[in-house]
Amino acid sequence: MTSDLLPDDDAAELQQIAGCEMIDLLLPDMNGLLRGKRITRDALEKIYASGVCLPMSLIATDITGNTVEESGLGYDIGDEDRICRPIPGTLKVVPWQRRPMAQVLLTMEDGKGGLFAANPREVLKRVLDRYAAKGLTPVVAVELEFYLLDQGLDEAGQPRTSINPVTGTRNTSTQVYYMEDLNDYQQFTDAVTEACRAQHIPADTAVAEYAPGQFEINLKHRKDALLACDDAILLKRAIKATAGNDGLLASFMAKPFVGQAGSGTHIHVSVLDKNGDNIFAGTPEQPNDNLRHGIAGLQASSKDCMLMFAPHANSYRRFVLNAFVPLNDCWGFNNRTVAMRVPHSDPENTRIEHRIAGADANPYLVTAAVLAGILEGLESKGDPGPPIVGNAYEQTEARTLFWRDTINDFMASAFIARNFGAEFHHIYGQLKLKEMRSFYTEVTSLEVAWYLRQV
Structure with missing residues (x-):
C-alpha cells in the first residue's frame, strides 16, 4: 500500500518492502546518537502529513540519556514538544531486522514556523x-x-x-x-x-x-x-x-x-x-x-x-x-x-x-x-x-x-557564534560542560589504586 502523502521516492521505496509493519523514526542528536520512535505502518501517512511530536530537549540529550537543564530546553520551557517531520528521500529498508521494517530520518521544527537552528543537520545546512x-x-x-x-x-x-x-x-x-x-x-x-x-x-x-x-x-x-x-x-x-x-x-x-x-x-x-x-x-x-x-x-x-x-x-x-x-x-x-x-x-x-x-x-x-x-x-x-x-x-x-580547555575555547569563540549561531553555541557548550562536570564526579579505579592506601 502506498500513499499520495509520501514523496515519490519514499513511496516507491516503501512499496519495495513487502510486508513492512514497523518504521523507525530517527532524530540524530548533538552527540550523533539516533533517538526517536517506532511506529506501525498504518501511522506513517499521518507522520508525513502532520509530523510527530518529540521533546525539544532530545537534540541536546547528554551521552547518558539525560536532559541537560542548562541548555534551556528542559524544565525552563516545560520540556515542550516540537513537531518533527520526515526528511524526503531518507525512507529506507532496515535489512538486519528479522521482520520487514523501514526507517526514516527526521528534522525538528522550532515552533515559530522554521527549523530548529541548533539541530546539527541544520547547522551544516546553513x-x-x-x-x-x-x-x-x-x-x-x-x-x-x-x-x-x-x-x-x-x-x-x-x-x-x-x-x-x-x-x-x-x-x-x-x-x-x-x-x-x-x-x-x-x-x-x-x-x-x-x-x-x-x-x-x-x-x-x-x-x-x-x-x-x-x-x-x-x-x-x-x-x-x-x-x-x-x-x-x-x-x-x-x-x-x-x-x-x-x-x-x-x-x-x-x-x-x-x-x-x-x-x-x-x-x-x-x-x-x-x-x-x-x-x-x-x-x-x-x-x-x-x-x-x-x-x-x-x-x-x-x-x-x-x-x-x-x-x-x-x-x-x-x-x-x-x-x-x-x-x-x-x-x-x-x-x-x-x-x-x-x-x-x-x-x-x-x-x-x-x-x-x-x-x-x-x-x-x-x-x-x-x-x-x-x-x-x-x-x-x-x-x-x-x-x-x-x-x-x-x-x-x-x-x-584537555577537555576542559576545549570547552572553554568553544564557549568563548567568536568563530563558533559567527558560523553556527548563538543558539547552537549556547546549547552545545552547556551540553559538554554538563557532561564534563558529571564525568569528574566519579571516583575511578586508578584513583583508588594510587591514593587509597598511599596518602
Missing part, C-alpha cells in the same frame, strides 16, 4: 547555504574507523578484542591492511555491504586498520554534504546492528585501548565552482592558492572547533605520539602524520583530508566545522605556511589537549 551563495559546492566523503569487540567486558570491566571467527583465538596482533583479516570477517563485511546496498549508502572500501580487530569503511564522495553525513550516521547504525547479529560489539569509541590505535573520522573535501571545476586543483610542486587558503582557515579555526572534533572525555586519549593522529595543525602532501593531508591524486581531484576528529564525533558537526573553516580561509586568503615533508612528529611541536 554553512552549505553560504557556499551556495558564492556559487561553490563542497564535495565531501567520510571515512569511519571502528573496533569489532566482544559484547561482554573482561573481569576488570575493560573491553576485549573479538575472537577471530576462523582461527577461534582472540585477536592480538596488528596487521594493517591485512587481507586475511578481511577474509576472516567476511561474513560481517558482506552483511554490511548488503545493508549498505539495500539502504543506498555508497560504501565502497573496507580495510583492516592499525590495531587488532580495527576496521575502516569508506564512503564515496557526494556533491551534497548533507547526504554525505546522512550516509555516515546511517552507516554507523548499520555496522552496529550487523555486528550485533554476529554476536559482536562495533564500537566507534575514540580510544577503547590504551596501547592500541584510536579510531578517527576523516573528512575529505574538495570545492567546485559554478562551472564544476575544482578550485583546489593543483600539484605538490605548484599548490593552488585556494587550497593553501582553505588549509589556513582550518588552522585558524581548529582551536575553536576542537570540541566538535573531540567531544568526549575519552576523545583526548587518542592524541598520542606516533599513532597516525595529528598533534597540531600542520599540513602536507601525501603525508599521514599531518592534520590536513592532501592525498595523492591527479590535479583535478585535489582535496583536503581533515584527520583531527575522532570516530566518536558527530559527522554533521565535524563537516560543518571543516567547511566553515575552509570558507573563512578562502575569504581571508590566509597563509598556512610550508607543507611538512617527512615525519611531522619530529618537525613540529605537539600540543597537549
Whole structure:
C-alpha cells in the first residue's frame, strides 16, 4: 500500500518492502546518537502529513540519556514538544531486522514556523547555504574507523578484542591492511555491504586498520554534504546492528585501548565552482592558492572547533605520539602524520583530508566545522605556511589537549557564534560542560589504586 502523502521516492521505496509493519523514526542528536520512535505502518501517512511530536530537549540529550537543564530546553520551557517531520528521500529498508521494517530520518521544527537552528543537520545546512551563495559546492566523503569487540567486558570491566571467527583465538596482533583479516570477517563485511546496498549508502572500501580487530569503511564522495553525513550516521547504525547479529560489539569509541590505535573520522573535501571545476586543483610542486587558503582557515579555526572534533572525555586519549593522529595543525602532501593531508591524486581531484576528529564525533558537526573553516580561509586568503615533508612528529611541536580547555575555547569563540549561531553555541557548550562536570564526579579505579592506601 502506498500513499499520495509520501514523496515519490519514499513511496516507491516503501512499496519495495513487502510486508513492512514497523518504521523507525530517527532524530540524530548533538552527540550523533539516533533517538526517536517506532511506529506501525498504518501511522506513517499521518507522520508525513502532520509530523510527530518529540521533546525539544532530545537534540541536546547528554551521552547518558539525560536532559541537560542548562541548555534551556528542559524544565525552563516545560520540556515542550516540537513537531518533527520526515526528511524526503531518507525512507529506507532496515535489512538486519528479522521482520520487514523501514526507517526514516527526521528534522525538528522550532515552533515559530522554521527549523530548529541548533539541530546539527541544520547547522551544516546553513554553512552549505553560504557556499551556495558564492556559487561553490563542497564535495565531501567520510571515512569511519571502528573496533569489532566482544559484547561482554573482561573481569576488570575493560573491553576485549573479538575472537577471530576462523582461527577461534582472540585477536592480538596488528596487521594493517591485512587481507586475511578481511577474509576472516567476511561474513560481517558482506552483511554490511548488503545493508549498505539495500539502504543506498555508497560504501565502497573496507580495510583492516592499525590495531587488532580495527576496521575502516569508506564512503564515496557526494556533491551534497548533507547526504554525505546522512550516509555516515546511517552507516554507523548499520555496522552496529550487523555486528550485533554476529554476536559482536562495533564500537566507534575514540580510544577503547590504551596501547592500541584510536579510531578517527576523516573528512575529505574538495570545492567546485559554478562551472564544476575544482578550485583546489593543483600539484605538490605548484599548490593552488585556494587550497593553501582553505588549509589556513582550518588552522585558524581548529582551536575553536576542537570540541566538535573531540567531544568526549575519552576523545583526548587518542592524541598520542606516533599513532597516525595529528598533534597540531600542520599540513602536507601525501603525508599521514599531518592534520590536513592532501592525498595523492591527479590535479583535478585535489582535496583536503581533515584527520583531527575522532570516530566518536558527530559527522554533521565535524563537516560543518571543516567547511566553515575552509570558507573563512578562502575569504581571508590566509597563509598556512610550508607543507611538512617527512615525519611531522619530529618537525613540529605537539600540543597537549584537555577537555576542559576545549570547552572553554568553544564557549568563548567568536568563530563558533559567527558560523553556527548563538543558539547552537549556547546549547552545545552547556551540553559538554554538563557532561564534563558529571564525568569528574566519579571516583575511578586508578584513583583508588594510587591514593587509597598511599596518602
